[in-house]
Structures are given as C-alpha cells and as structure tokens.
Amino acid sequence: MEPILKEVQDAGLGQSLLREVIRLADRFKEKYGHPPAYMEVCGSHTHALARTGIKRALKDHVRLISGPGCPVCVTDQKTIDAMIALTEGENRIICTFGDMLRIPGSKGSLLKAKTEGKDIRVVYSPSDSVRIAKENPDNEVIFLGVGFETTIPVLGIALKEAWEDGVKNFSMWVTTKLVEPVVRYLLDSGEAKLDGFLLPGHVSVVLGKNQYSYLVDEYGVPGVISGFEMNEMLSSIYLLIELGLKEEAKIINNYKSVVKDEGNPQALTIMETFFTPNDEAWRGIGVIPKSGLDIREEYRSLNAKIRFPVTVGEPIKTKCRCGEIIRGLVGPEDCPLFGKACTPMKPIGPCMVSSEGSCSAHYKYLRE
Amino acid sequence: MCVGVPAKVLERDEFTAKVDVLGSQMTVGILLVPDVQVGDYVLVHAGQALQIVDEMFAVVSIEEWRKLVDGTHS
Numbered sequence: 001m002e003p004i005l006k007e008v009q010d011a012g013l014g015q016s017l018l019r020e021v022i023r024l025a026d027r028f029k030e031k032y033g034h035p036p037a038y039m040e041v042c043g044s045h046t047h048a049l050a051r052t053g054i055k056r057a058l059k060d061h062v063r064l065i066s067g068p069g070c071p072v073c074v075t076d077q078k079t080i081d082a083m084i085a086l087t088e089g090e091n092r093i094i095c096t097f098g099d100m101l102r103i104p105g106s107k108g109s110l111l112k113a114k115t116e117g118k119d120i121r122v123v124y125s126p127s128d129s130v131r132i133a134k135e136n137p138d139n140e141v142i143f144l145g146v147g148f149e150t151t152i153p154v155l156g157i158a159l160k161e162a163w164e165d166g167v168k169n170f171s172m173w174v175t176t177k178l179v180e181p182v183v184r185y186l187l188d189s190g191e192a193k194l195d196g197f198l199l200p201g202h203v204s205v206v207l208g209k210n211q212y213s214y215l216v217d218e219y220g221v222p223g224v225i226s227g228f229e230m231n232e233m234l235s236s237i238y239l240l241i242e243l244g245l246k247e248e249a250k251i252i253n254n255y256k257s258v259v260k261d262e263g264n265p266q267a268l269t270i271m272e273t274f275f276t277p278n279d280e281a282w283r284g285i286g287v288i289p290k291s292g293l294d295i296r297e298e299y300r301s302l303n304a305k306i307r308f309p310v311t312v313g314e315p316i317k318t319k320c321r322c323g324e325i326i327r328g329l330v331g332p333e334d335c336p337l338f339g340k341a342c343t344p345m346k347p348i349g350p351c352m353v354s355s356e357g358s359c360s361a362h363y364k365y366l367r368e
Numbered sequence: 369m370c371v372g373v374p375a376k377v378l379e380r381d382e383f384t385a386k387v388d389v390l391g392s393q394m395t396v397g398i399l400l401v402p403d404v405q406v407g408d409y410v411l412v413h414a415g416q417a418l419q420i421v422d423e424m425f426a427v428v429s430i431e432e433w434r435k436l437v438d439g440t441h442s
Contacts, residue, residue, distance in 0.1 A: 007430045016437035125415020152415045156398055202372045205419045235433040256425035258411050266400045278388050
C-alpha cells in the first residue's frame with residue numbers, strides 16, 4: 001500500500017498531469033469561449049485543492065468552484081444556535097466532532113459554553129459518545145450528529161449500539177445533509193454556470209457510482225468521482241475537461257479502489273433502518289425539501305430534538321457571505337469581512353471556522 | 369469532514385478490528401465491511417471501517433494516469 005500511496009502523491013507525475021490539464025483547458029476555452037468551470041461538493045476536496053496548490057496553479061485556466069460540501073458551513077445559523085442552547089440543560093454531556101466547537105452562534109459558541117463550565121466533549125467517533133453515556137448513567141449524553149452521507153452510516157451505528165444495549169441516557173441531535181438534493185437545487189436554480197462536478201470520493205463510497213445517473217439523464221452534466229491526493233484530483237479534472245471537449249456527459253469513477261458502482265450496501269441499509277428523509281435548512285439557501293435525514297419515529301427515544309426541544313429566536317444578521325460562497329456565486333474575497341473582521345483566528349462565518357470551508361482554505365493557501 | 373484514512377487490519381473479531389494507521393494502532397468498527405480479512409487495507413472514517421481498499425484498482429488507476437501524460441490514453 002505504501003508504494004501505491006507514494007505514486008498517488010508523486011510530484012513528477014503531478015507536474016506532468018498539471019501541464020496536460022492546462023493544455024486541455026486552454027483547448028476547451030478556445031472551443032467554447034470560456035474556461036471550464038467545475039464545482040466540488042466536498043469540503044475535503046476544497047481543502048485538498050487549495051493545500052496541494054492545484055487551485056492556485058489552475059486559476060487562469062480552470063474555474064474550480066467550492067460548492068456546499070462542508071457540513072459545518074452549510075449548517076444554518078438557527079440550527080447552530082439551537083445546538084448551543086442545548087448545552088443549557090442540567091446534567092448534560094454534549095459530545096461533538098471537533099469541527100463544531102468554534103462555529104459562532106448568535107450568542108457565543110460551543111467552545112465558549114465549554115469555557116463557561118459546560119460539559120462538552122470532542123469525540124473521534126459517535127460510538128465514543130455511547131460509551132460515555134454508559135459510563136455516566138446520571139447524565140444525559142447528547143451527540144451532535146452533523147454530516148453528509150459519509151458520516152450518516154457511522155451515526156447510524158452509534159444509534160444501533162445505543163438501541164441494542166438499551167442505553168436510556170443517550171440521544172442524538174441530527175442535522176444531516178444529502179448531496180443529491182442540493183446539487184439538484186444548484187442545477188435547477190441555474191445560478192452557478194457549471195461544466196461538471198468533481199464528485200465527492202468518500203460520499204461516493206457509501207452511495208456508489210450509480211446514484212449519480214440523474215446528473216447525466218436529467219441535466220446532461222458530467223461528473224468524475226475523485227480521491228483526495230494530488231494526482232487523483234488532477235487526473236479527475238483532466239477527465240472532466242476531456243468529457244467536455246468530446247461533448248459527452250457521463251459519470252466516471254476515478255476512485256475505483258474504494259468506490260463501487262452499487263456503493264456500500266451495509267452502509268445504505270444502516271441509513272435506511274435508522275433514518276428517514278427530512279426537510280433541512282441550508283445556510284444561505286433556506287429549506288430544501290427532503291435534503292437531509294432525521295431519526296425514524298420508531299427510534300424517537302434516541303432523538304434529542306424530541307427529548308430536549310429548544311426554542312431559539314431569529315439569528316442576528318451579519319455581513320458574512322458564506323451563503324453565497326457555498327452556492328458558487330461569489331468568492332471569499334468578495335466578502336467584506338474576509339481577512340479583516342473574519343480570519344481563522346477570529347471567524348465570523350462557518351466557512352472560515354472549518355478547515356474545509358472555502359474561506360479558511362482561501363485564507364491559508366490562496367491569498368494574493 | 370468526510371475524511372477517510374487507509375489503515376491495515378492487524379486483528380479482527382466479530383464487530384471490531386485492530387488496525388494500523390501510519391504506525392499508530394487503533395480499534396475500529398467493521399459492521400460496514402463484514403468480509404474484511406487480516407492483511408486487508410480499509411478506509412477508516414470516524415471510528416468505522418467504511419470500505420475495503422482494492423489495491424489492484426489503485427495500481428490500475430495510476431497506470432491510467434500515466435497514460436494521460438504520455439499520450440497513450442484512449
């Protein structure tokens with residue numbers, strides 16, 4: 001495996017691929033009068049494209065647009081306020097992924113609540129929070145379940161463990177997001193002019209290649225499923241441009257080592273067993289019908305939204321333009337706060353908080 | 369947040385496996401990869417093995433990319 005990883009990261013091959021991508025992109029521009037524009041819908045791609053220098057190297061040849069792929073960035077303000085309000089209850093232990101800790105709510109953040117003495121714990125796996133519940137029977141343990149399809153089966157496994165072991169003091173506050181509904185929203189709105197999608201590698205591990213047929217059948221848009229190493233992403237961009245030049249819309253799996261046509265059946269079964277489609281609010285977009293999943297009614301005792309309802313007011317509006325940034329309408333530098341009032345050290349919007357956010361990646365790797 | 373890391377399976381029991389991630393050992397769930405064997409590589413996300421890595425496809429992919437740059441790509 002190590003030799004394979006070395007090849008996937010091989011800088012010599014990367015340089016050659018970069019030259020070929022530029023050559024092809026310039027042919028594309030000659031043919032169509034504009035550079036090719038592709039959207040990635042995965043925060044890990046956003047970060048990796050910036051970190052590897054691909055985005056900077058291609059900036060005059062390929063438009064790489066960061067879409068709504070970072071779960072933290074697409075979580076709307078009201079949901080974040082509700083999660084922070086959840087910490088107010090007595091005898092509660094709030095467990096969360098680390099990404100959630102610093103997101104600013106209308107009043108403070110989870111980190112601020114932690115510094116004020118609330119029992120908030122960062123866990124690596126949702127299953128760790130089930131263990132914490134077993135170890136703390138006198139406390140209510142609530143896990144903040146945020147994520148796309150990669151993470152949803154893992155949330156499902158934690159629910160399965162809590163359900164089968166009869167852990168009564170565990171529940172989950174779920175605010176998950178699905179890729180297909182938001183991609184459809186973007187294409188239906190026609191706001192972002194796109195020539196294709198760099199499709200998310202690890203979401204595709206769960207979903208499988210076949211799930212993307214709607215892109216081709218209904219929208220005539222190509223997509224390439226990509227891994228996250230430099231050569232995986234460069235070759236995927238090459239394949240997207242090549243499809244454009246051939247005027248061919250299809251889905252290519254360029255991450256065959258882990259993505260299968262049918263996805264991961266066990267993961268899909270877990271999702272189906274514990275979750276049901278739910279109307280979800282997206283930052284800067286609003287509610288998209290059936291664009292997320294919530295816990296099924298038969299497992300309502302595990303649903304923190306039912307067990308610990310919280311009411312929060314309308315969020316305070318800021319000048320943050322995260323909502324437009326994740327729709328590909330403006331870039332981070334178009335936001336008046338970027339790099340001035342809003343930095344990774346003192347973030348105002350979620351796109352600056354998460355290392356996978358468009359603003360954070362731009363600040364670290366792409367500022368002129 | 370959808371980050372996955374490759375890990376080598378060192379031991380397995382019914383629901384969990386001990387894996388090596390870049391020299392560190394940890395225990396992960398294997399409910400999503402019931403057929404996993406000792407010696408396999410898996411993609412780990414948030415404490416669960418999400419998929420078995422098919423090394424053959426990884427090698428084939430690299431060969432394909434080399435063809436992109438040497439002009440023999442079909």
